Amino acid sequence: MMTLELRPKWCLDENLVSTALELGDWMIEGKRAFERHGDDWQPGNKVVVTRDVRPLLKPVELRRKFGLAAGQVVGIAARWSCRDTSYAGVHVGGPAALDLDEELKLTLDIPVEIARSIEIETCLIVNRSTPNQQPGSAPAGSILWSDSWAQPLRERMVLLEGAEARIPVRSVSFEQQFGEVSSALWAIDLDTTIAFDDLFANVVTVLLNKDVTSRDFRGEDNEPDVAKIPNSLLAGIQVDLLRSLTSVLQEELNQVNWSDLRHLEDFEDGSIGQWLGIQLIKAFGSTSSAINAYLKDEPSFNREIWNLFAPNSWSSSK
Numbered sequence: 001m002m003t004l005e006l007r008p009k010w011c012l013d014e015n016l017v018s019t020a021l022e023l024g025d026w027m028i029e030g031k032r033a034f035e036r037h038g039d040d041w042q043p044g045n046k047v048v049v050t051r052d053v054r055p056l057l058k059p060v061e062l063r064r065k066f067g068l069a070a071g072q073v074v075g076i077a078a079r080w081s082c083r084d085t086s087y088a089g090v091h092v093g094g095p096a097a098l099d100l101d102e103e104l105k106l107t108l109d110i111p112v113e114i115a116r117s118i119e120i121e122t123c124l125i126v127n128r129s130t131p132n133q134q135p136g137s138a139p140a141g142s143i144l145w146s147d148s149w150a151q152p153l154r155e156r157m158v159l160l161e162g163a164e165a166r167i168p169v170r171s172v173s174f175e176q177q178f179g180e181v182s183s184a185l186w187a188i189d190l191d192t193t194i195a196f197d198d199l200f201a202n203v204v205t206v207l208l209n210k211d212v213t214s215r216d217f218r219g220e221d222n223e224p225d226v227a228k229i230p231n232s233l234l235a236g237i238q239v240d241l242l243r244s245l246t247s248v249l250q251e252e253l254n255q256v257n258w259s260d261l262r263h264l265e266d267f268e269d270g271s272i273g274q275w276l277g278i279q280l281i282k283a284f285g286s287t288s289s290a291i292n293a294y295l296k297d298e299p300s301f302n303r304e305i306w307n308l309f310a311p312n313s314w315s316s317s318k
Contacts, residue, residue, distance in 0.1 A: 011143070053100070078090065122146070
């Protein structure tokens, strides 16, 4: 049975909107947001998504084009949501819609705590209305148009993690978090009851020490910038994470033979099992070899996983 969706009569048709507004692509660092594969997102970095908006008509002409009452004003807004971490937000300057009286840029500041993907929706809204509202006219705050009406979800989804799992990263003061001053750059917050089919976003978080990052990693404007963290330290985070997961799951890993990568297809993308199995097989050839090295030759285990994430730091012979 086809679902019939009823909307108020003031809602606008997609074709009508396209004759009044020119909407650019959503962009991230000069690349189209919906075309990114996600593998180049570094842990600890927030994401800024922007969209250029150019009205093709003056505000009064827009009002008439859209059939609004005298004195009503059209605004544009954007909102995003992340299902995997239950985070959501609106455009910078929101939640009020931005007036369409000149060219503008919609900006979304996506925090570091999210994972996997975000969904973006752009809307036209009645920003203000007249004191004497006409019967049947759109009240203030009404949605006149949304790109979600015509575009399926997959066309409004920005992939934040691709073949490499995206691990949630949160920046906190370790002094406040743990009650004492610490010079450590990161800590792994790990649920010790994890299972192979758990998603990273639900059970693992990398904590970055805000006390250290704000002191040691600054951009050209002398503002804290976690993007300045060198690759060697980012590799160290992944090494620590893999080592921690192996420690917690060693008994389960010892009972599973994942020497054939096809066995990993049983696990969902972004799951603990898929990521851990792939990394151990890359480094050791099989999970059984990895567990054997972990239990009997920990220096060799550490050397191999460092070689996996930072191949220029170690010379490895297998």
